[in-house]
Amino acid sequence: MGIGAKETITMILKKADKFDVVSSFQGDPFVGHLSTPVTNSNLTKTYLSLLPAYKTGLSPLLRGINIGFVHGYFLLGPFAKLGPLRNSQVANYVGFLSTISLIIILTACLLIYGVVTFSESSMNKQENKKVLVDFLTPKGWNEFTSGFIVGGFGGAGVAYALLKVINFDIAAF
DSSP: OOOOHHHHHHHHHHHTTSOOSSEEGGGOTTSSOEEOTTTTOHHHHHHHHHSTTTOTTOOHHHHHHHHHHHHHHHHHHHHHHHSTTTTSTTHHHHHHHHHHHHHHHHHHHHHHHHHHHTSHHHHHHTTTSOOSSTTSSHHHHHHHHHHHHHHHHHHHHHHHHHHHHSOOOGGGO
């Protein structure tokens, strides 16, 4: 008689008693993920658990505000300081308007994704699945998107105000 697939896998796993830097995730070679020192380290797991998308105890609205604020805050700099009007007096204002425009475009993309992903037909297929992250529902995604635009505008506004108050001269470096 031939050896079955389960017995073959068991034999392969027993031969792999030595330490491998890259191995199959949880000893299962059929999972599409590899265990590496980076992906299995406590540092990586802690870092990922502190990101707003995965942090426990946040509502979808607060997740959206956190993520939107960071996007709005950090998108202003490249538009204002590296754009074609960087040496003009209106560079910060044009960078602010460009950032607001990009936040609006990103919010439209989030809305489109939410409509497609959380439509009636796709939600009927996924009724049996347990949602691990609370914003992956139609109501949660709408709250997340609302928070994203509010946070994005807030982050861009704070960054613009800081650029108006503090004069950064890149040419000095």
